[in-house]
Amino acid sequence: VITLAIDVMSGDFGLRSAIPAVQNSLQQFPDLHLLLVGDADAIQSALPANLSREKITIVAAATVVTADDRPSRVLKTRPDSSMQLAIDAVTEGRAQGAVSAGNSGALMALGVLRMGVLENISRPAICAPMPTRSVSGRGGVSWILDLGANVDCDARQLHQFALMGNALVKILAQKPNPEIALLNIGSEAGKGNELVQEAAQLINNDVTLNFTGFVEGNTLYDGIADVVVCDGFTGNVLLKTAEGVAGFIRDKFTSLAKQSFLNRVLAFLALPLIKRFSAEINAEQYNGACLLGLKGVVVKSHGNASAAAFSQAIACAYAAAKQNLPAQLTDALSSQ
Amino acid sequence: VITLAIDVMSGDFGLRSAIPAVQNSLQQFPDLHLLLVGDADAIQSALPANLSREKITIVAAATVVTADDRPSRVLKTRPDSSMQLAIDAVTEGRAQGAVSAGNSGALMALGVLRMGVLENISRPAICAPMPTRSVSGRGGVSWILDLGANVDCDARQLHQFALMGNALVKILAQKPNPEIALLNIGSEAGKGNELVQEAAQLINNDVTLNFTGFVEGNTLYDGIADVVVCDGFTGNVLLKTAEGVAGFIRDKFTSLAKQSFLNRVLAFLALPLIKRFSAEINAEQYNGACLLGLKGVVVKSHGNASAAAFSQAIACAYAAAKQNLPAQLTDALSSQ
Numbered sequence: 001v002i003t004l005a006i007d008v009m010s011g012d013f014g015l016r017s018a019i020p021a022v023q024n025s026l027q028q029f030p031d032l033h034l035l036l037v038g039d040a041d042a043i044q045s046a047l048p049a050n051l052s053r054e055k056i057t058i059v060a061a062a063t064v065v066t067a068d069d070r071p072s073r074v075l076k077t078r079p080d081s082s083m084q085l086a087i088d089a090v091t092e093g094r095a096q097g098a099v100s101a102g103n104s105g106a107l108m109a110l111g112v113l114r115m116g117v118l119e120n121i122s123r124p125a126i127c128a129p130m131p132t133r134s135v136s137g138r139g140g141v142s143w144i145l146d147l148g149a150n151v152d153c154d155a156r157q158l159h160q161f162a163l164m165g166n167a168l169v170k171i172l173a174q175k176p177n178p179e180i181a182l183l184n185i186g187s188e189a190g191k192g193n194e195l196v197q198e199a200a201q202l203i204n205n206d207v208t209l210n211f212t213g214f215v216e217g218n219t220l221y222d223g224i225a226d227v228v229v230c231d232g233f234t235g236n237v238l239l240k241t242a243e244g245v246a247g248f249i250r251d252k253f254t255s256l257a258k259q260s261f262l263n264r265v266l267a268f269l270a271l272p273l274i275k276r277f278s279a280e281i282n283a284e285q286y287n288g289a290c291l292l293g294l295k296g297v298v299v300k301s302h303g304n305a306s307a308a309a310f311s312q313a314i315a316c317a318y319a320a321a322k323q324n325l326p327a328q329l330t331d332a333l334s335s336q
Numbered sequence: 337v338i339t340l341a342i343d344v345m346s347g348d349f350g351l352r353s354a355i356p357a358v359q360n361s362l363q364q365f366p367d368l369h370l371l372l373v374g375d376a377d378a379i380q381s382a383l384p385a386n387l388s389r390e391k392i393t394i395v396a397a398a399t400v401v402t403a404d405d406r407p408s409r410v411l412k413t414r415p416d417s418s419m420q421l422a423i424d425a426v427t428e429g430r431a432q433g434a435v436s437a438g439n440s441g442a443l444m445a446l447g448v449l450r451m452g453v454l455e456n457i458s459r460p461a462i463c464a465p466m467p468t469r470s471v472s473g474r475g476g477v478s479w480i481l482d483l484g485a486n487v488d489c490d491a492r493q494l495h496q497f498a499l500m501g502n503a504l505v506k507i508l509a510q511k512p513n514p515e516i517a518l519l520n521i522g523s524e525a526g527k528g529n530e531l532v533q534e535a536a537q538l539i540n541n542d543v544t545l546n547f548t549g550f551v552e553g554n555t556l557y558d559g560i561a562d563v564v565v566c567d568g569f570t571g572n573v574l575l576k577t578a579e580g581v582a583g584f585i586r587d588k589f590t591s592l593a594k595q596s597f598l599n600r601v602l603a604f605l606a607l608p609l610i611k612r613f614s615a616e617i618n619a620e621q622y623n624g625a626c627l628l629g630l631k632g633v634v635v636k637s638h639g640n641a642s643a644a645a646f647s648q649a650i651a652c653a654y655a656a657a658k659q660n661l662p663a664q665l666t667d668a669l670s671s672q
Contacts, residue, residue, distance in 0.1 A: 131584075133584070133587060148521055151521065151528060151529040152529045152530055183573065185484055185487065185568075185569055185572035185573060185576070192487060192569070193487040193488045193569045194488055196569075216573075216576050216580075217572075217573045217574070217575070217576030217577030217578075217579070217580050218576040218577070218579040218580035218583065219580070220577065220580050221580045221581070221583065221584040230573075232521075233521055233528070233529045233532075233570065234569065234570055234573055236521035236553075237519065237521060237552075237553045237566075237570055237573065237574055238553070238573055238574070238577050239553070240521070240552050240553030240554040241553030241554070241556065241574050241577045241578055241581075242553075242577055242580075242581045243553070243554040244552075244553050244554035244555070244556050244557045244578075245557070245577075245578045245581040245582060245617055246581060246585065247554065247557065248467075248469070248557040248613075248617065249582065249585055249610070249613050249614075249617075251469060252609070252613045253606075253609070256609070262605075266602075266605050266606060266609075269598075269602050269605075269606075270589075270602060270605075270606045273588070273589070273592070273602075274585070277584075277585050277588045278585075281581055281584065281585075
């Protein structure tokens with residue numbers, strides 16, 4: 001049995017997206033047990049009648065971390081929050097993984113403070129799958145990290161990201177020898193800034209990694225790597241720019257609807273597709289993000305994730321917990 | 337009379353996009369004279385019969401810089417290239433600005449070596465307009481710099497970029513007090529890496545600049561600033577990611593055409609629009625980019641720019657030359 005602790009109170013929709021996701025996930029994974037962490041009364045009344053009570057345990061939590069709470073102070077300002085108790089369930093061995101749609105900074109801070117960081121890791125990183133043009137065998141995603149936890153990185157950290165991404169893809173995509181690329185502003189050797197140059201050497205010299213070179217923002221979507229490594233500042237800019245562009249194109253089609261009749265019909269037909277493609281591009285939003293480098297499995301679902309997206313996050317935590325991702329990360333890092 | 341030197345040989349299409357752009361521009365600006373730099377015979381035979389020969393001067397150049405030429409060696413390996421002679425025409429006072437669609441690195445290197453860099457500037461920057469949702473008075477673009485000339489920046493350089501972007505928007509958009517923002521991964525003060533924090537202080541303390549705070553990749557398209565400042569590594573990743581996302585969405589619609597009849601019709605109708613929106617997003621490609629910080633006006637047209645895009649680049653050089661952008665940059669920088 002795999003037990004996961006789910007913070008069902010956080011995020012923009014709280015129970016409204018968490019409970020349907022809980023129901024989906026229990027149907028999908030017969031050996032899954034869930035700790036539902038939050039307001040016990042509210043959870044009780046939100047649970048559908050047909051949901052098997054044997055598969056869940058309600059864990060009462062007094063408070064909820066909000067988007068405005070300062071991550072570094074959340075332990076003090078929100079004692080017994082649903083987020084903290086979900087993390088603690090993993091730390092104390094009552095669950096093998098935690099999922100929350102709450103404040104990312106707070107989730108990372110609680111993970112670091114309550115679980116601790118793996119040996120040989122400077123700081124954990126955030127990793128999410130980006131969609132790519134499907135390439136055979138790669139399942140149409142590249143996992144990219146760091147997406148914002150480390151805004152000032154050195155080359156050693158980028159090397160650690162490569163090792164962690166490598167271990168993650170081995171587990172989640174069941175690829176024996178993932179292709180690792182570094183994000184850069186040119187594909188030729190010698191291009192890029194000092195950080196990327198130095199990191200390329202470290203990663204290339206690591207015989208446990210299959211380094212395939214540089215990838216650029218425009219070739220990212222060609223699916224030429226399983227793992228794309230970058231510093232957290234650049235990764236976050238990339239993620240948000242992708243979201244911005246998708247939104248810009250969507251709005252262009254929306255404004256079409258105010259024009260001629262033909263354009264209105266076209267917008268009516270095209271908009272659902274544009275929205276689907278935008279959702280795909282907003283990968284973190286759609287699929288959840290793994291916090292890598294903590295001593296336990298923690299998956300962040302996006303704040304405004306739908307029930308389907310929340311289910312994806314639970315599925316990711318399930319796979320990582322089932323294969324004991326932290327132990328595999330420890331192995332990968334100990335050989336350094 | 338404003339005289340511009342046009343490298344008509346470079347870029348993917350050479351004369352095929354340059355000559356129609358030359359014709360457009362001469363119609364658009366009655367006081368424009370153009371030096372057409374390149375293979376004199378090829379230019380002669382490419383010129384349309386109805387183009388007034390009084391408005392142009394052909395300048396013979398023996399060679400063409402290619403995309404594969406190493407920027408640092410182009411002076412030696414390609415003596416008398418059309419790119420170099422266009423730059424030299426400005427340096428020697430025979431033209432007030434140069435336009436080329438060739439190798440960006442080579443253009444920057446020749447600009448630095450043959451024109452020199454303005455006082456108080458560490459290195460020139462590349463600046464291009466990004467499209468935004470139209471906001472009244474802003475004309476639907478934000479100028480962003482640096483887009484790749486400076487991969488390792490310090491805060492002083494970001495401050496210089498702010499000053500140069502400010503001067504450029506004053507001239508090109510005729511805005512008296514442009515709004516200057518810094519690209520960051522959060523909008524709250526205190527967010528971001530050390531570089532951005534330090535640059536924010538410098539720019540905020542500069543009374544000649546109207547600093548409005550941080551902008552993120554997803555709010556970039558909301559048009560909340562006239563000038564967006566970032567280091568060249570991040571800027572280049574941003575530019576190429578935008579291109580990548582637009583291409584990804586375009587390909588999604590293209591692949592629709594292989595599905596049901598309705599989807600084929602939809603793709604047929606939607607694709608021209610998607611292509612137009614993608615072209616808008618590929619701002620550098622569509623509008624050309626200014627090389628700021630050189631002692632002369634240099635505008636880079638994109639390598640695979642159409643005649644319309646090449647015309648935009650000439651128009652940009654015309655405006656910058658007419659208002660003597662280098663002199664205005666010198667003024668803006670001397671007060672520091």
